Amino acid sequence: MHTKRAYKSYVKALPALKNIGVSSVFLRKTIGSLELACGIILTLVPGRPRDVANFILLLLVLIVLFFHQLVGDPLKRYAHALVFGILLTCRLLVSRQPDEEFPDKKIRGSNGEHLRETSKMKVS
Secondary structure, X not given: OHHHHHHHHHHHHOOHHHHHOOOHHHHHHHHHHHHXXXXXXXXXXXXXXXXXXXXXXXXXXXXXXXXXXXXXXXXXXXXXXXXXXXXXXXXXXXXXXXXXXXXXXXXXXXXXXEEEOOOOOOOO
């Protein structure tokens, strides 16, 4: 019931949704499926696909925030999306930081050359 009212207010704000023929059921199923797929990728798949899924989820959150602002919803209606967007942004920023590699220092001991591992510490 609430989603149909929300969809009607979105259609008033963006009449192009109705002109294209996008129904509220199709919109919810599409966004929900995309969120579910990105969540599974974020949880199970390592590497580059995780960052792509994070970016897609961040775009979805930004679209949701845009719709809430467009309709004029109070902050309590979209605070969860705002916090989730901040978390996704922080995760994306942390994952995209380059890893600093320090070269191993060689020291000469009594038995020839030895390699000493340097501590890998990120300096900000």
